[in-house]
Amino acid sequence: MTLPLRLLYIAVFQVILTSVITYYLVSNEYRELSVKTVKALESFLIKQKEQELKNYTSIALTSVEHMYPSDKSNDNKVKGVVADIVENMLYNGDDGYFFIYDVHGNNVVHPKQPNRVGKSWWDLRDSNGEMIIQVLIKNAQKGGDFYRYNWSKPSEGQQSEKMGYSTMIERWDWMIGTGVYLDDVYKQLNETQNEINRHINRTKKIILVVALSSIFFIFIFGFAVNLSHKRKAEEKINELSQRVIDVQEEENRHISRELHDGIIQILVSIKYSLEATRLSLLKNKQEKPEPLTHAEKNLTFAIQEVRRISHHMHPQVLDELGLSVAIESIAQDFSKRTGVEIQVFKPSLRKLLPDFINTTLFRVVQETLTNIQKHAEAKSVIISLSIQDDWLTLTIKDDGKGFDIQNNNTSYEGIGLRNLAERVQYHKGEFNIKSSKKGTLITVKIPTASFVNHFNEATIRTKNDDR
């Protein structure tokens, strides 16, 4: 795994981790906050309702207190009037009303359920089984308190939780009470809760989107960086491998030269020493010893071998006489070896090219001829080297059976040709293959600018320096 890719994974991991933590913290925080908020809101609303109930009750009481007669015997008459007034004191539409029971649970006033009036409800229980009337009376006797129970809501005709407040009308031992239905409060609380939940969800979504888009961008960025890195690395590898080939060629050239101009020359000098020995023996009229003949024969063989190796490593023709002569030389060898007719066209000038271009083009010809010999079944080959319009052009054309360039990438000649193509491109040239069933044409072009003035620098300057 390359470094940028590893960094990429670290970054993505970081984003995911951050998102998860943020998500967890935010949703937790929100939940806590919502619980607190809803609770606070609930207690606030309840308090408000309680205050309301107390206020209504105190208004109700105030409105009837002044009617108490001074003479107790008139009480019964006044009771009826008070009951009437209380019965008509309504608020909040259908759901706000007052009710009155005496301390024994007998109903005195109930505007919404008139059938209860006059009857005892001491043992009345709500749907939870609570003794409602008894509790209301007890609260009233304690001086007034709140009590939650289930009661039928007039506007809806259904059981609903009601918060009741009851207190005493001391004079007549009546318990007066009123209440609010809490479903409104709960509805409001629910709405608040929902609102908060919506917020939480939205925040979660935002976190998710941010995280995903971050990951996406990291990947895009990472891949872009990776791609350019890869391209750069490939370029570097290519350049490096070309340089390795340069070094190899140079090394080959060097060793070949060493063999040819060093070792062989030494062998030749030994040969002449042996010959001088022979001539000297002859002069003294002595018999020529057998081992000397052997030595001379073996030495000749050694010289031939070293020469063969040297030529194989790097043809000296290329260095001494230039590219077109070297091409002619291998062309002639090829023709002799394979019987394929071969023609070479070349420019009138010589030694125009620096060594590396010489060697590259020579290798192209060499490799192509090898391919032709192995696969093409060609009858004739035309090699042409020409210089025109700022380009040196080498073409090798055969009339063989051709090959599929695309499908041949993995085969031997594919690799060989691709290497040569890379090599040519490395030297700022162009490489082109066309192949059909009628034959193959390989074209290599090198810009004249790559070798302009090379001849003068190599030939004339050397000579001038020498004078």
Added chain:
Amino acid sequence: MIDNNNSKISVMLVDDHPMVQGGLTACLAFYDDIEIVGATDDGAEALSKAKELKPDVIIMDVSMPKMNGIDATEIISEQLPDTRVLIFSMHDRPEFVRSAIDAGASGYVLKDTSSEEVYFAIKAVAKGNTHFSSSISKMLIENPMKADNEKLTTREQVILSHVASGLSSKEVARKLDISFRTVDAHRRNIKTKLKIETLAELVRYAVNHGLIEKNK
């Protein structure tokens, strides 16, 4: 040509390898009608030494560090028409032989032939004949040389480069230390080989082929 003194053939060796020089000298020392008058180890130096010694025959190696034997042969035969050059080389490719002949060499002997053959070759070229090693002759018969009438020699190319760079024949002659007439002869040859008539065309040709730079 055969020397006046004792009718000995004067021979100069040009070979960058002292051991080969020594070996060959030792062998040739057994032949009374040959005298080694000098030796040098490079083509570039060979010219001045040959001008000074005026040998009958120069035995010339091909691969040498500064100037190869073929280019040196061309200059020597241009300037010392009486001196014969016998190429003495390890190279056995026909292209070398052809280039050597184009450059004006009278013979070509391989280094791995016997000293007797070198001796015979020296005698032959000194008489004005040609001589090739038997293996070279065989090779020449097997690979008949097509006349290479269109290819410029190195010397011609040097002169073309100078002329195309704007030097007059006189200036070229001075620069290369040769006669005005020689330069002119070269120019004629160049024009014939390239099938070119005018100086302007010569310049364009040299530029197009990357021989000289455009703005020169």
